[in-house]
Amino acid sequence: MGFPYDTADWAVVDGAMFMGWGGSAPGIYTLIAAIICVAVLWMGNSSEKAKYEDAEK
Amino acid sequence: MEEQIAELAAQVAALQASAGVTNTMFAETYYYLTIPLMIIIHAGFLAYEMGASRMKNVLSSGVKNILAFAFMIPTFYFFGWWVYWAFPTGITLSAGAAGISGAEYASSIAFGWGESAQYMGPNIADQASGVFFGAFALFACTTASIMSGAVIERIQTVGFTILAIVLGSFAWVVAAAWGWHADGWMVTMFGLHDFGAAGLVHAVAGFFALGVLVNLGPRIGKFNADGTANHIGGHNMPLTVTGLMLIIVGFWGFLMACVIVPGEGWSWFAAKGATIYGTPITLSALAFNILMGIAGGIIGAWIYTKDPFWMMSGALAGIISVASGLDIYFPGLAFIIAFGAGVILQPCAVWLEKRGIDDAVGAVTVHGTIGLYGLIALGVFASGYPALQGEGVATVSLVGQIVGAIVFFLLGFVPGYVVSFILNAMGMLRTPEAAEKAGLDPTKVPAQAYPEGISTSPAASS
Numbered sequence A: 001m002g003f004p005y006d007t008a009d010w011a012v013v014d015g016a017m018f019m020g021w022g023g024s025a026p027g028i029y030t031l032i033a034a035i036i037c038v039a040v041l042w043m044g045n046s047s048e049k050a051k052y053e054d055a056e057k
Numbered sequence B: 001m002e003e004q005i006a007e008l009a010a011q012v013a014a015l016q017a018s019a020g021v022t023n024t025m026f027a028e029t030y031y032y033l034t035i036p037l038m039i040i041i042h043a044g045f046l047a048y049e050m051g052a053s054r055m056k057n058v059l060s061s062g063v064k065n066i067l068a069f070a071f072m073i074p075t076f077y078f079f080g081w082w083v084y085w086a087f088p089t090g091i092t093l094s095a096g097a098a099g100i101s102g103a104e105y106a107s108s109i110a111f112g113w114g115e116s117a118q119y120m121g122p123n124i125a126d127q128a129s130g131v132f133f134g135a136f137a138l139f140a141c142t143t144a145s146i147m148s149g150a151v152i153e154r155i156q157t158v159g160f161t162i163l164a165i166v167l168g169s170f171a172w173v174v175a176a177a178w179g180w181h182a183d184g185w186m187v188t189m190f191g192l193h194d195f196g197a198a199g200l201v202h203a204v205a206g207f208f209a210l211g212v213l214v215n216l217g218p219r220i221g222k223f224n225a226d227g228t229a230n231h232i233g234g235h236n237m238p239l240t241v242t243g244l245m246l247i248i249v250g251f252w253g254f255l256m257a258c259v260i261v262p263g264e265g266w267s268w269f270a271a272k273g274a275t276i277y278g279t280p281i282t283l284s285a286l287a288f289n290i291l292m293g294i295a296g297g298i299i300g301a302w303i304y305t306k307d308p309f310w311m312m313s314g315a316l317a318g319i320i321s322v323a324s325g326l327d328i329y330f331p332g333l334a335f336i337i338a339f340g341a342g343v344i345l346q347p348c349a350v351w352l353e354k355r356g357i358d359d360a361v362g363a364v365t366v367h368g369t370i371g372l373y374g375l376i377a378l379g380v381f382a383s384g385y386p387a388l389q390g391e392g393v394a395t396v397s398l399v400g401q402i403v404g405a406i407v408f409f410l411l412g413f414v415p416g417y418v419v420s421f422i423l424n425a426m427g428m429l430r431t432p433e434a435a436e437k438a439g440l441d442p443t444k445v446p447a448q449a450y451p452e453g454i455s456t457s458p459a460a461s462s
Helices: A025-056 B002-051 B055-086 B103-109 B114-119 B129-150 B157-179 B185-190 B198-216 B237-256 B283-305 B308-323 B331-353 B363-381 B398-425 B433-438 B440-444
Strands: none
Touching (some): A025 B055, A025 B114, A025 B157, A025 B433, A025 B440, B002 B129, B002 B237, B055 B129, B055 B157, B055 B440, B129 B157, B129 B198, B129 B363, B157 B185, B157 B198, B185 B398, B198 B308, B198 B363, B237 B283, B237 B308, B283 B308, B283 B331, B308 B331, B331 B363
């Protein structure tokens, strides 16, 4: 589980090889990515609404 | 003698290992290359709907299309891929006979956290998950693009993006789980056959768009007080027609990705290609029938309309109309079915328009109506064909295909209508009248499509 930093040898890697494998990091990265998507939609909607209000003036 | 036999055995083992590596690399490369080919579909839809927009809305149409693509990938990663593997047996999320479905299985391979993360990221021992995920994510992008063109020039960007996520990362994925999976209940119980996704991609997306259009309403100026319709021409027909051609190019990748290659642990066969149902198929079958479908659709549309927009839409409709049975149609029959699709295409769009629906690019007709036409046509011609690999399996039937058509219609229309209704109630669906009249580009896009303008020429009488 996780990259074998002790040996630092690719020869012993026979499965998942991404950073954070074996710990909680992948889940945390995924959660942060999802939060970014939701936040961007929220902020984008606010920005879009402001543009429409300007057009209606 | 024994030494020679041992040496020979070692050489055979080495050859087998080498052939295995070659096959695995071929399989991985095969699906990998379908991904950029399917991105061409998205490029085509982008050109298509920007060309179909008036000059004041060109970039706004492009922005929402690009954004749909960008949001489709992560949301399909977050939950869409899980939905495909969890839902085949229905809403119980139980495991199916093939052993590759249900909530427990899906949670073990399709989440980007915990143990299943090993299949959702770089893994030296897994050369399939990523390319399969990529191909399916691009199928999802295609559904969003289908809806995108129908709603141009009056939909809000974020509201549209939310609808795209619901369609691309949930609605069509449920349809795929039910009708495009060896454990899918519509396959195992009704013998549904939809090899090239005429129903589960095109019809679902087309009728999702219809559900949205009901709540979104027509563009200002589309209909007169007496209910008659005005034609709102796009600013660039060549761009639209070229976009349609790009979509057709990309669909070769889409349909290629529907084939399960042989020789891998997850393959249906050791030495021949299969459909997603485990029934046999060859790429030659696709070459015969896609080409005949394109030709039939163009010719059918030309004889009725003489209009390049409808001719190229006819090409797309031709492919869609035969997509369900590309694996088993005879080319002459594929041509006839596609010709019929080309002929009925424009009248169906006019029929819809007369009911007050402003579908700016004919997406509901091309993808929705023709998708169901193709699905049911297969039931007429292919009844009795085994729907799955194995003995005693369900067979293709007209009833089964009609059941599929009804389910796909509902899986598209209902979520499209409900979610757009909610967005409308929240003020996130329709752009304000002032912005629509002024144009969405000058309202919210900090760039100009044509700073130096475009000169125009009059159209010939039809």
